[in-house]
Amino acid sequence: MQRNVEPTVERIGNMQCGVGESPIWHAGEQALYWTDIPGRKLWRWNYFSGQADSWALPEMAGCIAMASDGWAMAMETGIFLAPPPRAGTQLGPLQRLATVEHARPDMRFNDGRCDRQGRFWAGTMVFDTSLGLPLGKLYRLDAEAARAGRVDAVIDDLIVPNGLAFSPDGKTMYLSDSHASRQIIWAFDYDVDTGTPYNRRVFIDMNSHPGRPDGAAVDADGCYWICGNDAGFVHRFTPDGRLDRSIAIPTSKPAMCAFGGPGLDTLFVTSILIGDDPLSGATFAVRPGVTGLPEPVLHL
Incomplete structure (x- = not known):
């Protein structure tokens, strides 16, 4: 529920990432996890103590998802499962859940998250975004695919897939392409039983708003929050695509x-x-006057 308050913005800790991505709140630990893509690190920050821990990763991880016992990570060569990290120790051995075959060797996973039913979605991109190559794909990992050691490509022709999010009832999927030549956010109807998006349409043309569409989240009111990269904003859009507010970062x-x-x-x-x-x-921590939704856990 929205409260009429002036949002506050403050930095948490003194961590600094090359590309900070995929923040996930772990309610059981009361901690925030995220990844530094070029730094090849997994970060954790404890809400109450303020302690920050990090673990080295063998590959760049574009996005992460909570699993029942550990973390799923979409990395350069596939999706892996890591055991729960322990402060002061190295991250335990990673289990490969699925291998991905990229169109080029210079590609990696980027933005992603779980749907409300616990399927892991993640998109791929070419490292050098200046090339503008539409070789990225959006992949789905569900229990059946994981048992077979594969991921299923569902959407292609993407340059820099971003902004993946799901409505509170799970029946709408959002996806953006943040490349400067596109800057579009799409909405899809979403079959929650099969994990199939359909009826693709333009939700927001970010060429009409400050910033390129980067990572996103959905709040309990069903509104879509998107980072306006290059412009220093986080924008909130209502389910009908109306800009509700912009908060400066x-x-x-x-x-x-x-x-x-x-x-x-x-x-x-x-x-x-x-x-x-x-x-x-x-x-940064922003108090926007609204509440979010618990992050789904990957079901394998």
Whole structure:
């Protein structure tokens, strides 16, 4: 439920990432997890103690998802399962859940998350976005695919897939392409039984709003929050595509957002390191006056 309050924005900790991505709130630990893609790290920040821990990863992880016992990670060569990380120790051995065959060797996974039924969705992209190559795909990992060691490509012709999110009832899927030549957010009807998106249509043309569409989240009211990369905003759109508000973030390249905190009333926002901006690459906590939804757990 929305409250009429002035949003506050503050930095959490002193962590700085090359590309902070895929923040996920772990209610059981009262902690925020996220990944630094080029830094090849998994981060955790404890809400109450403020302690931050990080673990080295063998590949770049574009996005992560909670599993029943550990974390799923969409990396460069596939999707892996990591055991629960322990402070002061190395991350345990990773189990490969699925291998992906990219169109080129210089590709990796980027944005992704679980749907409300626990299927893991993640998109791929070419490292060098200046090439503008539409070789990215959106993949789905469900229990059947994981048993076969594969992921299923569902949508193609993507340059930089981003903004993946699902409505509270799970029946609408959102997806963006943040490349400068596109800057579009689509909505799909979503079959919750089969995990199939259909009836694709333009939800938001971000060419009409500040910033390129990056990572996103949906709140308990069904509104869609999207990071306006390059413009230093997080925008909230209503389910009918109307811009409801924009909150300024104190760095120009916010990357992805997720609701968390004990009351799910904090919007955590990661960012990308640039130039001499001392706050770039930091992670921020926003109190927007609305609450979010619990993050689904991967079902294998």
